[in-house]
Amino acid sequence: MKTQVAIIGAGPSGLLLGQLLHRQGIDNVIVERRSGEYVLSRIRAGVLEQGMVNLLREAGVDQRMDEEGLPHDGFELVFDNRRVRVALDELTGGSRVMVYGQTEVTRDLMEARVAAGATTLYEAENVQPHDLESDSPYLTFEHNGETVRLECDYIAGCDGYHGVSRQAIPQERIKEFEKIYPFGWLGLLSDTPPVSDELIYASHKRGFSLCSMRSATRSRYYLQVPLDEKVEDWSDERFWQELKRRLPDDVAAKLVTGPSIEKSIAPLRSYVVEPMQFGRLFLVGDAAHIVPPTGAKGLNLAASDVNTLYRLMVKVYQEGRTDLIERYSQTCLKRIWKAERFSWWMTSMLHNFSDQEDFNSRMQLAELDYVTSSKAGLTTIAENYVGLPYEPLE
Numbered sequence: 375m376k377t378q379v380a381i382i383g384a385g386p387s388g389l390l391l392g393q394l395l396h397r398q399g400i401d402n403v404i405v406e407r408r409s410g411e412y413v414l415s416r417i418r419a420g421v422l423e424q425g426m427v428n429l430l431r432e433a434g435v436d437q438r439m440d441e442e443g444l445p446h447d448g449f450e451l452v453f454d455n456r457r458v459r460v461a462l463d464e465l466t467g468g469s470r471v472m473v474y475g476q477t478e479v480t481r482d483l484m485e486a487r488v489a490a491g492a493t494t495l496y497e498a499e500n501v502q503p504h505d506l507e508s509d510s511p512y513l514t515f516e517h518n519g520e521t522v523r524l525e526c527d528y529i530a531g532c533d534g535y536h537g538v539s540r541q542a543i544p545q546e547r548i549k550e551f552e553k554i555y556p557f558g559w560l561g562l563l564s565d566t567p568p569v570s571d572e573l574i575y576a577s578h579k580r581g582f583s584l585c586s587m588r589s590a591t592r593s594r595y596y597l598q599v600p601l602d603e604k605v606e607d608w609s610d611e612r613f614w615q616e617l618k619r620r621l622p623d624d625v626a627a628k629l630v631t632g633p634s635i636e637k638s639i640a641p642l643r644s645y646v647v648e649p650m651q652f653g654r655l656f657l658v659g660d661a662a663h664i665v666p667p668t669g670a671k672g673l674n675l676a677a678s679d680v681n682t683l684y685r686l687m688v689k690v691y692q693e694g695r696t697d698l699i700e701r702y703s704q705t706c707l708k709r710i711w712k713a714e715r716f717s718w719w720m721t722s723m724l725h726n727f728s729d730q731e732d733f734n735s736r737m738q739l740a741e742l743d744y745v746t747s748s749k750a751g752l753t754t755i756a757e758n759y760v761g762l763p764y765e766p767l768e
Contacts, residue, residue: 375403375522375523375524375525376524376525376526377401377402377403377493377524377525377526378395378400378401378402378526378527378528378691379391379395379400379401379402379403379526379527379528379529379530379687380402380403380405380511380512380513380524380526380528380529380530381402381403381404381405381529381530381532382404382405382406382501382503382513382529382530382531382532382533382537382538382539383404383405383406383531383532383533383534383537383539383661384404384405384406384408384410384413384484384494384496385413385416385480385532385533385534385659386476386479386480386483386673386676386677387532387658387659387660387676387677387679387680388404388406388530388532388533388658389404389480389483389484389487390429390430390433390479390483390677390680391530391532391658391680391683391684392404392483392487392492392494393433393434393435393483393486393487393490393492394429394432394433394680394684395684395687396487396490396492397433397434398684398687398688398691398692399691400687400688400691402492403492403493403494403495403524403526404487404492404493404494404495405495405498405501405513405515405524406494406495406496406497406498407497407498407499407501407533408496408497409496409497410484410494410496413480413484413496414477414480414481414484416476416477416480417477417561417563417636417638418475418476418477418672418673419475419476419667419670419672419673420473420474420475420476420586420587420588420594421446421471421472421473421573421586421670421674422439422443422471422472422473422474422479422673422674423471423670423674423677423760423761424469424470424471424760424761425674425677425678425681425761425763425764426673426674426677426678426761427439427472429677429680429681430479430482433483433486434486435479435482435483435486438478438482439472439474439478439479439482442474442478442589443472443473443474444472444473444474444587444589444590445470445471445472445473446462446470446471446472446473446572446573447461447462447463447464447470447572448460448461448462448463448572449462449572449573449574449575449759450570450572450573450574450575451575451576451577451724451742451746452574452575452576452577452578452621452622452625453576453577453578453724453739453742454577454739454742454743455622456746457622458746459572460752460755460756460759461752461756462756462759462760465749465752465753465756465757466753466756466757466760469756469760469761470760471670471759471760473573473586473587473588473589475588475589476673479673495515495517495522497517498515498516498517498522499515499516499517500514500515500516501513501514501515501533501538502514502515502538502542503529503531503538503539503542503655506529506542506543506652506653506654506655507652507653507654508653508654509654510525511526511527511528511529511653511654511655512524512525512526513526513529527654528654528655528656528687528690529654529655529656530656530658530683531655531656531657531658531661532658532659532661532676533661534659534660534661535645535660535661535664537661539655539657539661540647540657540661540662542652542655543652543655544652547652548647548648548649548652549647549648550645550646550647551644551645551646551647551648552643552644552645552646553643553644553645553718554641554643555641555642555643555644555666555721555725556600556601556727557581557598557599557600557601557642557725557726558598558599558600558601558603558639558640558641558642559584559596559597559598559599559639559640559642559667560596560597560598560599560603560605560608560613560637560638560639561594561595561596561636561637561638561639561640562594562595562596562610562613562634562636562637563588563592563593563594563634563635563636563637564592564593564595564631564632564633564634564635565591565592565632565635566591566592566593566630566631566632567590567591567593567630568585568586568587568590568593569585569593569621569625569628569629569630570585570625570628573585573586573587574621574625575668575720575724576620576621576622576724577723577724577725577738577742578619578620578621578726579726579731580616580619580620580726581597581598581599581620581725581726582596582597582598582620582668582724582725582726583595583596583597583598583617583620583621584596585617585621585625593630595613595617596667597613597616597617597620598725598726599639601641603639604639605637605638605639608637610631610632610633610634610637613634613637614629614631617629640667642666642667642668642721643664643666644664644665644666644714644717644718645663645664646662646663646707646710646711646714647662647663648703648707649703649704649707650662650679650702650703650706650707651699651700651702651703654699656683656702657679658676658679658680658683659675659676659679659680660672660676662679662706662710663675663710663714665713665714665717666717666718666720666721667717668717668720668721668724668725669713669716669717669719669720669721669758669759670759671713671716671717674713674761675709675710675713678706678709678710678761678764678765679706679710681764682702682705682706682764682765682767683702685767686698686699686701686702686767689767698767701767701768705765705766705767705768706765708765709762709764709765712758712762713758713762716758716759722738723738723741723742724738724742
């Protein structure tokens with residue numbers, strides 16, 4: 375098999391990159407080790423930055439998002455018995471976010487790829503990139519019992535933190551940066567109406583909580599829990615009771631509870647690898663970076679990588695600008711580190727790091743009090759939350 379761009383991973387970043395390239399006449403093949411059904415079963419984020427919304431529109435997969443997605447012009451910060459609204463649109467000159475589940479984004483992109491007749495090979499085993507520093511890289515893998523060689527010009531590694539793409543780079547050629555947080559998020563998904571029209575981020579002495587949603591009838595809630603907690607120890611009743619304790623009384627009184635569809639615990643950490651490219655292999659999304667979910671940046675940061683690589687490939691194939699290839703990593707990392715900073719800052723400001731009142735807890739309260747009582751502080755939160763502008767290729 376031959377193609378121009380081989381994409382490893384059929385998650386939202388791989389599918390979005392493939393769709394954008396296809397619309398520009400750039401041939402691509404996606405290789406995914408899981409089944410399509412498995413990919414769609416992943417329960418992930420649902421807050422889309424303005425930039426990602428615009429990119430999905432450019433990819434031609436915006437119809438259902440615009441029909442079913444929930445535009446949000448703000449969100450709330452709750453702390454010290456106070457509720458403060460961050461007015462995103464007013465503070466950023468009209469930018470907002472869209473609540474639309476990652477599963478739905480993935481479904482829309484899958485359907486668009488089928489309609490376009492583009493090739494996606496699911497359940498491909500033993501995927502391996504080869505000759506990455508040559509002019510003729512290729513992939514090998516097993517599909518339907520046969521060994522396949524896929525020759526290409528470039529490879530996009532969109533296969534996540536545990537994928538083969540980053541592992542294909544010699545360890546001595548990259549540098550890794552990591553921070554592990556001493557807690558995780560216990561998430562619950564339920565077919566209940568959201569407690570609020572907008573997201574609520576709540577800092578409480580018992581721990582952080584988040585009230586989010588996937589639609590007008592499906593809610594997603596999170597609780598900060600110790601890393602050694604087990605999902606099976608959390609019945610639905612225990613979860614709802616603890617969530618109510620961490621919310622203001624007027625919010626807790628409106629909370630509609632119900633049976634969970636899914637419960638899971640996700641550890642929180644920050645991770646970045648530099649550089650994000652090796653020869654003709656480009657790392658995209660979670661293959662290169664992880665952020666705590668507090669700032670709603672994970673999927674959006676992957677989309678910004680896709681935007682950079684997509685525009686780079688258009689320059690390469692339509693203008694012969696191969697000189698831009700070496701700028702991919704530097705361009706992406708400028709935005710990535712800003713998003714890492716915002717996610718770290720939000721996490722550090724809103725979570726409990728000790729059961730005791732101490733210097734750190736007083737600093738958290740002072741920080742929240744300052745940023746929410748200052749227009750400049752609120753603007754900083756809003757600008758980062760809706761997403762900083764994509765870095766141009768220079």
